[in-house]
Amino acid sequence: MRNRLRIGLVALLLVSVGFLGYSWATSDVRASESLYESAYDDGGQVVPDRPNHTAISINRRWQGTVASALLVFTPEGGVAYHNDTHYVYADVDPIPGTRSVFTISANLRAGETCQQYINRTEGRCTRNNFERMWWNNGTTETVYRESATNPGPRSSVNWHDADRLNSTHYLVADIAADRVFIVDVRTGEHTWTWDANQSYDPDSGGEYPGDWTHINDADMLHDGRVMASLRNQDSVVFIEPGEGIQENWTLGSDGDHDVMFEQHNPDYIPASRGGPAVLVADSENDRIVEYQRVDGTWEQSWVWSDPRLEWPRDADRLPNGNTLIVDSNGGRVIEVDQSGEVVWSVPISLPYDAERIGTGDESAGGHSATALNLTSRIASTDANRTTARNESVVIDEKRSFQLERIFGLVLPDEQASLLASGLQWTTPAWVLAEQIVAGFVALLTLLALVVTETVRVLRRRGVLDRVAVR
Numbered sequence: 001m002r003n004r005l006r007i008g009l010v011a012l013l014l015v016s017v018g019f020l021g022y023s024w025a026t027s028d029v030r031a032s033e034s035l036y037e038s039a040y041d042d043g044g045q046v047v048p049d050r051p052n053h054t055a056i057s058i059n060r061r062w063q064g065t066v067a068s069a070l071l072v073f074t075p076e077g078g079v080a081y082h083n084d085t086h087y088v089y090a091d092v093d094p095i096p097g098t099r100s101v102f103t104i105s106a107n108l109r110a111g112e113t114c115q116q117y118i119n120r121t122e123g124r125c126t127r128n129n130f131e132r133m134w135w136n137n138g139t140t141e142t143v144y145r146e147s148a149t150n151p152g153p154r155s156s157v158n159w160h161d162a163d164r165l166n167s168t169h170y171l172v173a174d175i176a177a178d179r180v181f182i183v184d185v186r187t188g189e190h191t192w193t194w195d196a197n198q199s200y201d202p203d204s205g206g207e208y209p210g211d212w213t214h215i216n217d218a219d220m221l222h223d224g225r226v227m228a229s230l231r232n233q234d235s236v237v238f239i240e241p242g243e244g245i246q247e248n249w250t251l252g253s254d255g256d257h258d259v260m261f262e263q264h265n266p267d268y269i270p271a272s273r274g275g276p277a278v279l280v281a282d283s284e285n286d287r288i289v290e291y292q293r294v295d296g297t298w299e300q301s302w303v304w305s306d307p308r309l310e311w312p313r314d315a316d317r318l319p320n321g322n323t324l325i326v327d328s329n330g331g332r333v334i335e336v337d338q339s340g341e342v343v344w345s346v347p348i349s350l351p352y353d354a355e356r357i358g359t360g361d362e363s364a365g366g367h368s369a370t371a372l373n374l375t376s377r378i379a380s381t382d383a384n385r386t387t388a389r390n391e392s393v394v395i396d397e398k399r400s401f402q403l404e405r406i407f408g409l410v411l412p413d414e415q416a417s418l419l420a421s422g423l424q425w426t427t428p429a430w431v432l433a434e435q436i437v438a439g440f441v442a443l444l445t446l447l448a449l450v451v452t453e454t455v456r457v458l459r460r461r462g463v464l465d466r467v468a469v470r
Contacts, residue, residue, distance in 0.1 A: 009449045016442035023435050036071055036079050045077035047346045052358040053080060053135065055101050056326075056333055057089040059352035070103055072135040072357075073346070081135035087126075091161045094357045100134040101355070102143070106158040125149045126157045130170060130185065144185035148176035160216040160352075161265070163361075173218035173228060175211075180218045180228050180239070192241055196230065199245045204254045205232030217265045219362075229266050229280075234259065236266045236278060251278055251291055251298050259298075261285045264313040265353065267363035274371025277301065279363055281312040281326070287378070288315045288325055290369045302369030304340060305379045308332075314353050317366025321374075326351045340377035 036046060050073075058069045068088045072081035086105035093102045106126045130143040148157045161173040169191070171182050181193040196213045205212055217229040225246070226239040234256060238249040252260040261284035269275035276293035286309050292301035304323065314326035321338045333354045335344035359365045 006449070006452060009445055009452065013442055013445040013449065016438045016445060019438045020435060020442065023438075036069075036082060046079060047073055047077045048344055049075060049077045050335065050344050050356075051075055052356055054324075054333075054346075055081075055092045055094065055135075055355045055357060056346070056348060056351050057092045057103065057353045058348060059088050059090055059350060068105075070101075070105075070133065071348075072101070081133065081138065083133060083140070085140075086129065088158050090158065090352050091163075092353050092355055093164060093361050094355050095132065095164070096360075098134075099136045100132050101357070102162075102164050103131055103133060104159055104162045105129045105131060128159045128162075130162060144170065144183065144188075146183070146188065148174070156211040156214060161218055163219060165220055171218050171220050171226065173215045175213075175215050178213045178215060180215065180226060194226065194228075194239050194241075194244070199237075200230070200233060205230070214262075219266075219268060221268055222270060227266065227268050227278075229263060231262045231264065231283075234261060234263065236260070236263065236280065248296065251280075257285065259291075259300075260289070265315070265362075267316060267366075269317065269363055269366065269368045273366065274368030277368040277370065279315055279317055279323075279366075279369075281315045283311050283313060283328075286310050286312070288312060288323065292368060292370050302374045303376045303378060304336060305377070306342070307379045309379065313351075316354070316356065316359075317363040317368075318356055318359050319365035321367065321372050323366075324354055324356055326354050328352065338372060338374055340375060 052075055054073045056071045056073070058071065068086065069082060069084040070089045070092060071079060074080045087107045089103060089105045091104045095102055106128050125147060127145055127147050129145050132141045132143055133139070148159065157176040159172060160175055163171045165171055165182070168186055169182055169184055171180065173180055178196040179193055181190045183190050196215065200213065202212065205214075211232070213233060214231040215228055216231050219227045221227055221238075224241065226241065228237050228239060229235075230237060233254045234252045235254065236251040238246045240246055251266075252263070260280065260282050264281045264283050266278050266280040269277040269279060277290055278298070279288070279290045282289045287303055287305040288309075289300060289304075290302040291298040304325075308330045309325075309327050311327075311329035312325055313328045314324075316324040318324055318335070322343065323336045325334050325336060327334060328350055331347060331349055333346045333348055333351050334342050337343045355361070
């Protein structure tokens with residue numbers, strides 16, 4: 001009887017672990033990782049061909065893994081460069097006239113100055129890296145490093161954007177300190193700074209302890225102004241150095257989700273290319289949207305989405321009139337032509353930023369939707385959107401609902417929701433409800449085996465008999 005129990009527990013453990021292994025090995029997330037890693041070593045086409053190189057940053061810190069990377073694809077669809085040295089990768093920009101890119105990345109626990117922040121219950125600390133990478137020979141040069149700390153319990157300390165102004169000065173969107181500044185990388189001196197608290201109430205932006213504004217992008221415009229994206233305030237602001245925010249230029253407002261809802265990476269298109277206009281990834285609204293400046297106000301001039309698009313975080317207007325889109329939770333980077341059709345697609349787990357090398361930084365070579373007379377395209381229904389999502393690379397409502405339903409069988413609703421939310425953001429994207437169940441079964445079975453074997457050993461040695469006699 002005891003042997004049968006042991007055999008049954010071992011069999012159940014092997015089945016559970018085997019199911020988890022199969023889920024991991026066959027997931028699109030792992031398949032694409034393996035494909036691109038091996039392609040860098042072996043060569044060969046792995047994605048559709050497209051004119052010029054394409055650089056893509058992958059930022060998976062929310063997926064229960066640190067397997068972020070920077071990839072550069074060749075025009076023929078091969079992998080020219082692959083780097084997964086750092087904890088996260090965010091902004092990637094081409095350096096004109098070279099075969100190199102500038103990228104911002106981050107590592108946790110950045111030296112002794114961060115020791116007091118290592119305990120996540122007290123806050124977080126990271127070292128933000130500015131690096132130049134040559135995709136033709138794999139060389140990497142560190143340009144600048146600076147540690148950022150934030151004592152909040154849900155702090156954001158990984159800088160998301162830094163723009164190279166020249167060889168010595170960079171514009172930084174400092175997400176940890178809710179500010180924008182220019183740094184001289186030779187000395188580390190901040191030569192200009194704008195703080196969000198100069199213009200915004202600390203109660204604005206919703207419930208984000210330690211992550212008040214989530215400034216995720218800053219661009220230096222040709223006229224000397226700085227455009228910055230305050231995600232939590234649903235706003236894109238224009239800053240005149242020495243003067244502050246130009247209120248009548250602000251696009252969006254806190255809580256006005258019809259205009260934008262926690263946007264990422266806005267691009268400014270000047271009057272010389274059909275603007276003023278702002279092309280932006282309207283993340284929580286699951287769309288790419290463009291606003292045109294008309295008679296001193298902003299008017300929506302173009303919008304694009306399809307049934308799969310979810311939580312996009314970058315959109316660049318290319319010189320050919322197409323739009324390069326980073327569909328983060330849709331697990332892909334796509335190029336959409338002027339008629340709204342997807343003409344190029346690369347499967348990537350949680351991409352953050354993409355650049356088509358040779359077309360200028362972001363939308364620097366593109367024209368406005370108004371100048372191109374682009375026609376908007378909007379996904380038909382929410383039901384179709386959910387059906388079309390690739391669940392192996394998407395953390396979506398279905399996953400959260402599944403988890404809450406399972407834990408709701410044994411826990412009060414509030415506790416079930418809290419546990420589901422925690423697992424949603426701390427486990428890999430390929431882990432859905434069935435994988436969670438398999439994991440719990442494997443854990444409980446292992447504990448049962450340990451207890452069973454411990455009891456068997458103690459009985460064999462007579463320990464339990466002596467205890468019973470006493």
